[in-house]
Amino acid sequence: MEKSDIDQLRQADVDHQIHPQYHVRDHENAxxxxxxxxxxxxxxxxxxxxxxxxxxxxxxxGHGRKELAEVAQKQMEELAFSNSYAGYANVPSIQLAERLIELVYPSMQAVFFCNSGSEAVEGALKIARFYWHLQGKPEKTTIIARKDAYHGGTYGATTVTGIPSFHNGFGPLLGGVVHAETCYPYRCGHCSRAEDCTSACADDIEAVIGREGADTVAAVIAEPVHGAGGVIPPTPSYWPRLREICDKNDVLLIADEVITGFGRTGKWFALEHWGVQPDIMAVAKAISSAYVPLAGFIVSGRIHGAMLDAPRTEKFMHGYTNAGHPTACAVGLRNLQIIEEExxxxxxxxxxxxxxxxxxxxxxxxxxxxxxxxxxxxxxxxxxxxxxxxxxxxxxxxxxxxxxxxxxxxxxxxxxxxxxxxxxxxxxxxxxxxxxxxxxxxxxxxxxxx
Ligand SMILES: Cc1ncc(COP(=O)(O)O)c(C=O)c1O
Structure with a gap:
């Protein structure tokens, strides 16, 4: 490309495109x-x-995978899009749901597909509240999130994000969200520098549950390893302790595996490192290696069972036009095959x-x-x-x-x-x-x- 064409392209970008997490000064010479x-x-x-x-x-x-382009082309030619709302389905989304349930934690039973990690988190928060609604406990609505967490850009996901700069100028945020301490061994004010670390930082989550009242708390949401907050792996005892706290208080545990899923941590899913299973998980990113937008939230048998047993009037009224998009799901399926085969x-x-x-x-x-x-x-x-x-x-x-x-x-x-x-x-x-x-x-x- 000629230098003058490149300059013109850059100027058109500055003039006409608003980028994520954007200030034009940060975008000079992109x-x-x-x-x-x-x-x-x-x-x-x-x-x-x-x-x-x-x-x-x-x-x-990695970039430049012809297999993924080919599978997208084939699916687009056959059936680029179809409606996945109740009463309709398509082959690739069924096959991908089935494959995912084989790959994720044994506690998991069913997946809802969407387009981005933010939407996956958003849906995870909504299904947590909806579950308690179905259980006849509609007062269990509070979500506990953690400092340094990044969960996305939609309103619910922004609210549970625990990095203050992401809240700047957007208030009021979603109600019923409380932030607790996280597990940050290098900057730990508890015991993680000691040999006998007990992940006392997790006790702050239990303290918040206690303060709010367990009968008002729906879920705790956390990334297995903080990603955008600084790549912060927890101490080995942290996640088992978090699971114990949630069980003791009858609170759902949501694992945001948007970054950590599909092999990133050296296991298919990160909580395998600590033998913990969540109630709900959010997945995105490497599910399709980003060749097409694809994400989802996955629920346990307990939550799925509650949905199946609900009276006809209790529909999960949540959805996106592109939920279960056949082309996205076909690419996702082939992408998982590549991860496995290679x-x-x-x-x-x-x-x-x-x-x-x-x-x-x-x-x-x-x-x-x-x-x-x-x-x-x-x-x-x-x-x-x-x-x-x-x-x-x-x-x-x-x-x-x-x-x-x-x-x-x-x-x-x-x-x-x-x-x-x-x-x-x-x-x-x-x-x-x-x-x-x-x-x-x-x-x-x-x-x-x-
Ligand atoms: C842990 C985590 N959750 C959710 C999101 C939001 O995903 P998306 O940007 O696809 O909406 C991100 C994005 O980086 C993330 O790291």
Whole structure:
């Protein structure tokens, strides 16, 4: 493309497109992508990048998969769309629902398809309240969410998100949502630095349930590993404790596996690491590797049973035109087949180990405070002072400057504050993993020469 054409395209973008999480100043000189292959992306100027975050944690099987294009074309030619509202169905959505139920936790029974992680979360919140309504306990409506959580951009999902900047200017938010502490071992005010950590941070959730009254609480929603909030894996005892708290108080547990699902953590689903099963889960992103928009929420047999037993007047009046979209579901089905056939869950575990060990071994910089991860998701948290773990002054924009240095060196990713987040595609090669590690080190050194 000629330089003048590129300039014109960029200007049209600024003039006519509003981007997610947007301020035009952050959008100056945007990278305009043109092509992808495996873990690599190229922009319109021909510059090559390693996709260090699988774009938005979602392109699990990598870019440029002809199999997925072919299955979409075939399905579009046969039946591009059909109505999935009650009384109608299509073959790919039935097959995908069946396959998902084989893959997810044994407690899970039925799936509702939608288009995005936000919609999956939105539906998960609604089905939690609807379940208690069906149980004759309509006063159980409060949702407990956690600080540092990211759950999406629709109103319910924004409300349960626990990062204050996402609430700015949008109030009043959804009623009946209360935030509790999360499990953040590096910044733990409880016991996670001790040998005998009991995940006392989870007790804050129980305290909130107690304060609100368990008979008014519908559900707790949490990401198995915080994603956008900073890639924060919990302590090993955290999720079992959370399950115990929910059971004790008769509260539903919603796992937001929008990022962690489909192999990202080295297991098909992340709670397998801790032997925990949720009541409701939200899935998206890697379900279709983002070749088409696809997501869903999945409910346990207990919840599905309540829906089946409900009187005819008690319909679940929730829906989207594109629910169970045949083309999206056909692509999702083929994408899951690729993950399975190519052993990408096991590969994520192996590549994740290489990434985490490589980062731990190579980053001896005095400002590297924490290196953490699970499977093929990792974070490097920078600190202005290793002893006190104090963050940098936000005005110094250390994280964004490291991000820019990484981009210049050919690795694209995101930061949360001063934490560099990494989650490359599950097909990333060992050499590309090593290059990411090198670029992280070089970029930190360039911004903080010590
Ligand atoms: C854990 C989690 N939940 C929900 C969402 C929202 O998904 P979407 O952006 O597809 O609406 C995201 C997006 O990153 C997420 O990370």
């Amino acid at each position: 990278v305009v992508y043109q092509r992808g292959e495996g873990a690599l992306l190229w922009d319109i100027e021909g510059k090559e990048y390693i996709d260090g975050l699988s774009s938005l944690w979602n392109v699990a099987v 052993g990408l869950v096991e590969r994520a575990a192996a590549m994740g180990k290489r990434l985490l060990q490589g980062l731990e071994q190579s980053l001896e910089h005095p400002n590297v405070g924490d290196v953490r991860g699970l499977g093929l998701m990792a974070a490097v948290e920078l600190t202005s002072d290793k002893a006190s773990r104090a963050p940098f002054d936000a005005a110094d924009a250390v994280g964004p400057r490291v991000l820019k240095a990484m981009r210049e060196r050919g690795v694209i990713t995101r930061v949360k504050g001063d934490s560099i987040l990494l989650a490359p595609p599950l097909v990333t090669t060992p050499e590309q993993i090593d290059r990411i590690i090198e670029v992280v080190g070089e970029s930190i050194q360039a911004v903080l020469p010590g």
